[in-house]
Amino acid sequence: METLRERKKQRTRDALVRTALELFTTQGYDRTTVDDIAEAVDVSQRTFFRYFAGKEEAAxxxxxxxxxxxxxxxxxxxxxxxxxxxxxxxxxxxxxxxxxxxxxxxxxxxxxxxxxxxxxxxxxxxxxxxxxxxxxxxxxxxxxxxxxxxxxxxxxxxxxxxxxxxxxxxxxxxxxxxxxxxxxxxxxxxxxxxxxxxxxxxxxxxxx
The missing domain is CATH 1.10.357.10 (Tetracycline Repressor, domain 2)
Incomplete structure (x- = not known):
């Protein structure tokens, strides 16, 4: 049984992936930074790195x-x-x-x-x-x-x-x-x- 905490973590990860792909496909991969992704999801850069080693992994x-x-x-x-x-x-x-x-x-x-x-x-x-x-x-x-x-x-x-x-x-x-x-x-x-x-x-x- 998935806990509330696990569901919240999964929602955050999904939001980071979705936002990363939206930014990569609209403004380009090279022009998108980790800070751009984190800011759009309203989380810290540190939170991003809890889920992904970098933007390549998110992509x-x-x-x-x-x-x-x-x-x-x-x-x-x-x-x-x-x-x-x-x-x-x-x-x-x-x-x-x-x-x-x-x-x-x-x-x-x-x-x-x-x-x-x-x-x-x-x-x-x-x-x-x-x-x-x-x-x-x-x-x-x-x-x-x-x-x-x-x-x-x-x-x-x-x-x-x-x-x-x-x-x-x-x-x-x-x-x-x-x-x-x-x-x-x-x-x-x-x-x-x-x-x-x-x-x-x-x-x-x-x-x-």
Missing amino acids: LAMEDMTVAHFVETVRGRPPHEAPMEALRQSVLEGWDTLHDVIESVVPVELYLRMYQVMESTPVLLAAHLRKSVEIEETIAHILAEREGVDLDTDPRPRLTVAVFGGVMRLTERQWSADGDYSLDAMRALVVSHLEQLGPALSESWRTH
């Missing part, structure tokens, strides 16, 4: 939340599914609850606008890519465990996750460039790219 807080959601979905996939299918279904079925996960803290529209800021801000993009590598390793461990293989000697879990991660990164880049900044548009791209993956790897691309 990526929602990404951390959605990734954690995905990882838990992968853990819960039925054991009979092949590894790539488990990853695919984790994305597609997890999408149905992702909206609610995001909306519990910030409007989805704000979350998606923050994606644009991340793509155009080198320090955030670098942090995002660094986190992606860490998450891929976590998922490789999950796949190895569920398939009963040794990650140190069997390359298949990391290979599978590397391919899947490449598909997701391509999706992010294309979605950012296409101009339809909606969750549905991103989902449609994921589905399209995953459906093309098998033929792209195993069939000839020549038409004559």
Whole structure:
């Protein structure tokens, strides 16, 4: 049972995240300071640092939340599914609850606008890519465990996750460039790219 104090702390953290993203998306990441965020929430700088190591961590807080959601979905996939299918279904079925996960803290529209800021801000993009590598390793461990293989000697879990991660990164880049900044548009791209993956790897691309 969550205590009143814990709920208050969660509300403060959510307010800091929401305000940080609003400022990053309206006045720019580089032009926004920790003091700006704290002042807008009416808390001290010291309070901000109780929750986040810096503004980069606040900027990526929602990404951390959605990734954690995905990882838990992968853990819960039925054991009979092949590894790539488990990853695919984790994305597609997890999408149905992702909206609610995001909306519990910030409007989805704000979350998606923050994606644009991340793509155009080198320090955030670098942090995002660094986190992606860490998450891929976590998922490789999950796949190895569920398939009963040794990650140190069997390359298949990391290979599978590397391919899947490449598909997701391509999706992010294309979605950012296409101009339809909606969750549905991103989902449609994921589905399209995953459906093309098998033929792209195993069939000839020549038409004559």
